[in-house]
Amino acid sequence: MRILVINAGSSSVKFSVFDMDTQTTRFKHEIEIGTIGFKATLAQIPVALVEAGETRIDAIGHRVAHGGEHFRDATLVDDDVIAAIEVLAPLAPLHNPPALYGIETGRIYWPNAPQIAVFDTAFHASIPACAHTYAVPQAWRKAGLRRYGFHGTSHKYVMERVAQELKASTRDLRIISCHLGNGASVCAIDRGVSVDTSMGVTALEGLVMGSRSGDVDPGIFGYLQRSLALSIDEIENALYHESGLTALSGLGNDMRRIETAAAEADPQAQLALNVFAYRARKYIGAYAAAMGGCDVLAFTGGIGENSASMRRRICDRLEFLGLYLDEDRNSSVKLDGFAAPQIQQPHSRIRVIVTQTREQWMIAKEVHRFLSVQADKRPDQLPPAIPVAVSAHHVHLTQASVEALFGAGCQLTKQRDLSQAGAWTAVETVNVIGPRGIIRSVRVLGPCRRSNQIEVSATETFTLGIEAPVRISGDTADTPTLTLEGPAGRLQTNGLIVAQRHIHMQPEDAKRFGLADRDLVDVAIDSPPRTTVFRDVAVRIDPQFKLEMHIDTDEANAAAISHGGDGDLMLTLCHARLTACKPVRNIFITTES
Ligand SMILES: Nc1ncnc2c1ncn2[C@@H]1O[C@H](COP(=O)(O)OP(=O)(O)O)[C@@H](O)[C@H]1O
Ligand SMILES: CC(=O)OP(=O)(O)O
Numbered sequence: 001m002r003i004l005v006i007n008a009g010s011s012s013v014k015f016s017v018f019d020m021d022t023q024t025t026r027f028k029h030e031i032e033i034g035t036i037g038f039k040a041t042l043a044q045i046p047v048a049l050v051e052a053g054e055t056r057i058d059a060i061g062h063r064v065a066h067g068g069e070h071f072r073d074a075t076l077v078d079d080d081v082i083a084a085i086e087v088l089a090p091l092a093p094l095h096n097p098p099a100l101y102g103i104e105t106g107r108i109y110w111p112n113a114p115q116i117a118v119f120d121t122a123f124h125a126s127i128p129a130c131a132h133t134y135a136v137p138q139a140w141r142k143a144g145l146r147r148y149g150f151h152g153t154s155h156k157y158v159m160e161r162v163a164q165e166l167k168a169s170t171r172d173l174r175i176i177s178c179h180l181g182n183g184a185s186v187c188a189i190d191r192g193v194s195v196d197t198s199m200g201v202t203a204l205e206g207l208v209m210g211s212r213s214g215d216v217d218p219g220i221f222g223y224l225q226r227s228l229a230l231s232i233d234e235i236e237n238a239l240y241h242e243s244g245l246t247a248l249s250g251l252g253n254d255m256r257r258i259e260t261a262a263a264e265a266d267p268q269a270q271l272a273l274n275v276f277a278y279r280a281r282k283y284i285g286a287y288a289a290a291m292g293g294c295d296v297l298a299f300t301g302g303i304g305e306n307s308a309s310m311r312r313r314i315c316d317r318l319e320f321l322g323l324y325l326d327e328d329r330n331s332s333v334k335l336d337g338f339a340a341p342q343i344q345q346p347h348s349r350i351r352v353i354v355t356q357t358r359e360q361w362m363i364a365k366e367v368h369r370f371l372s373v374q375a376d377k378r379p380d381q382l383p384p385a386i387p388v389a390v391s392a393h394h395v396h397l398t399q400a401s402v403e404a405l406f407g408a409g410c411q412l413t414k415q416r417d418l419s420q421a422g423a424w425t426a427v428e429t430v431n432v433i434g435p436r437g438i439i440r441s442v443r444v445l446g447p448c449r450r451s452n453q454i455e456v457s458a459t460e461t462f463t464l465g466i467e468a469p470v471r472i473s474g475d476t477a478d479t480p481t482l483t484l485e486g487p488a489g490r491l492q493t494n495g496l497i498v499a500q501r502h503i504h505m506q507p508e509d510a511k512r513f514g515l516a517d518r519d520l521v522d523v524a525i526d527s528p529p530r531t532t533v534f535r536d537v538a539v540r541i542d543p544q545f546k547l548e549m550h551i552d553t554d555e556a557n558a559a560a561i562s563h564g565g566d567g568d569l570m571l572t573l574c575h576a577r578l579t580a581c582k583p584v585r586n587i588f589i590t591t592e593s
C-alpha cells in the first residue's frame with residue numbers, strides 16, 4: 001500500500017509517499033509557505049508527485065492539528081468530518097484551514113483514495129483534568145474551552161524513539177519532549193501517556209514561537225482594547241503573526257538569522273534568545289515537578305534538532321535536577337538516518353536525547369493501521385460477549401504488612417474464591433486513612449503480594465483527601481502514601497491507585513480478538529438507558545486468567561450497573577462487547593522497527 005502524507009505546518013508544507021509493504025519512504029519534499037500562502041504551496045503537491053513519477057496513491061493521510069473533544073483517533077474523512085474540522089478552524093487558524101485545503105486537493109486528484117485525518121490533539125487526550133482544565137466560568141468550559149495540546153504525533157514519535165534508543169519500555173520512563181520548530185511545545189510524558197503540554201485550547205499558548213507569543217497575561221486583552229483601541233481581531237492577529245521571535249528580534253522567525261545577529265552583539269536578538277530559552281527551561285522545571293521527576297529530556301523540531309547553542313541555553317541551570325549536558329556531544333550532534341544521540345555527561349541523572357521528528361511516518365503508520373482495522377471489521381468477526389465484574393475498593397498486602405496490622409505471625413484467612421484463579425477475599429479488613437477522611441472495613445484480598453496496593457474509586461480519593469493515579473494493578477511506583485489501620489496497629493505505606501479498567505483474557509482469547517498485552521480497546525456495555533462505551537480499557541493476557549472485564553464502582557455507577565454497594569467484589573453482572581476486533585492503541589508501544 002502506498003500512502004501519501006500531507007503535513008501542513010504553520011511555516012511549511014511537508015509531504016511524503018511511503019510504501020507500507022516495504023516500510024520505505026519513496027518520496028519526500030518540503031515547501032516553505034513563505035509569501036505565496038498555503039493554497040499556492042499545497043497546489044504544488046500533485047505537480048511534484050507527477051514529476052517524481054509517484055502517480056499511484058492508495059490512501060492519503062492528513063495531519064490535522066485540531067481535533068477538539070471529538071477526534072481521539074485516526075478518522076476517515078467524509079463530509080461530516082470536514083465540517084467538524086471547519087468548526088474547529090477558529091481554534092487553529094494557522095493549521096486547520098491548510099489541512100482542509102489539502103483534503104480538497106486529495107479529493108480532486110486522487111478521488112478513489114481514502115483520506116484519513118490524524119490529529120495533533122489525539123495523543124494529549126490522556127491529559128488529566130487537573131492539567132487540562134482552565135479555571136474559567138463553567139459555561140466557557142462547557143463550550144469546549146480546555147487544554148487540547150498540539151504536536152501530539154511528534155511527541156508520540158519522540159517517546160517511542162527515546163524508548164527504543166534506551167532499550168526501555170515507555171512505561172518505565174518520564175520524558176519531557178521539547179518540539180522546537182516554528183510552532184513549539186513541550187510535553188510531559190509519564191510512563192507512556194501525555195500528562196501535560198504547553199499548548200492549550202489553541203496553538204498560541206506556551207513557548208515563545210516563530211511569530212506566536214506563547215504565554216501572555218490574559219489581562220492584556222482588555223487593556224489593549226481600552227487603552228490602544230485595538231480590536232479583538234487585531235490583537236489576535238498580532239499574537240499569531242507579529243509576536244514571538246519575530247517581534248523580539250525584529251529579524252523575522254528564522255532562528256539561524258537570530259543566532260547570527262546575537263553573536264554579532266545585536267541586543268534585540270540576544271533578548272529573543274534569552275526569552276525563548278528561559279520560557280522553555282521554566283516548562284521543563286514545571287513538568288519535572290508535574291511528573292515527580294524526569295528520566296529523559298528530548299529535543300526535536302527545526303530548532304531542537306539543529307541548534308546546539310539553544311539546547312545549551314535551555315539546559316543551563318537545570319543541574320539541580322541532575323541534568324548535566326556534555327558540551328562536546330551537544331555540539332557534534334549529527335542526525336543522519338534515524339540517529340538519536342545522547343548528549344548528557346556520564347554521571348547525569350537525566351538523559352538528554354536529540355532526534356529528528358517523523359510526523360509523516362507516524363501518520364502513515366496510523367493510516368495503515370486504521371485501514372487494516374477497517375478491513376477486519378466485518379460483523380461476523382465481532383467477538384463474543386465479555387462478562388463484566390465490578391471491583392469495590394480493596395487492598396493487597398505484603399506478609400509483613402499483614403503482621404503489622406493483624407499481629408505477629410498472622411496469616412490471612414480465606415473467605416471465598418474470586419473468579420480469577422488463585423485470587424480470594426480474606427476475612428480481614430482494614431481502615432484506610434487519608435489526611436481528610438477514612439474508608440472503613442476495606443476488604444483484604446489474598447494471597448499476599450510483594451508490595452502493598454490500595455485500590456479505591458476516584459470518588460473515594462476525595463473522601464481520603466489524596467489524589468491517586470490511574471494505574472494497572474501492580475504498577476505502584478511513585479504512588480501516594482497513606483495510613484492503614486488494623487486491630488494490631490497502623491502502617492504507613494504507598495500504593496494508592498485507582499485501578500485502570502481492564503479485561504483479563506487468556507492467550508487464546510487474545511489471538512481470537514487480535515489483541516496483545518496492554519492494548520487499549522473500546523468496550524461497549526449495553527445497559528439502557530445508560531449504555532456506555534468505555535475507552536482506554538487495558539488488555540491483560542495470562543494463561544491463568546479467565547475472560548472477564550473489571551471496572552470499579554464509579555464506572556459501574558456511570559453505566560447504571562447495579563453492583564450491590566461497596567462491599568461486594570467481582571460478581572459477573574452483565575456483558576460487554578469490543579467495538580472492534582483490533583486495539584485502538586497500545587499503552588506501551590516501544591519500537592517501530
Ligand atoms: N541549523 C539551524 N540552526 C538553528 N535553527 C534552525 C536551523 N535549521 C532550522 N532551524 C529553525 O527551525 C525552525 C523551523 O522548524 P521546523 O520544525 O522545520 O518548522 P515547522 O514548525 O514549520 O515544521 C526555524 O525557526 C528555523 O530557523
Ligand atoms: C501546532 C503547531 O504549531 O504546528 P507547527 O509547528 O507545524 O506550526
Ligand SMILES: [Mg+2]
Binds near residue numbers: 010182301
Ligand atoms: Mg512543526
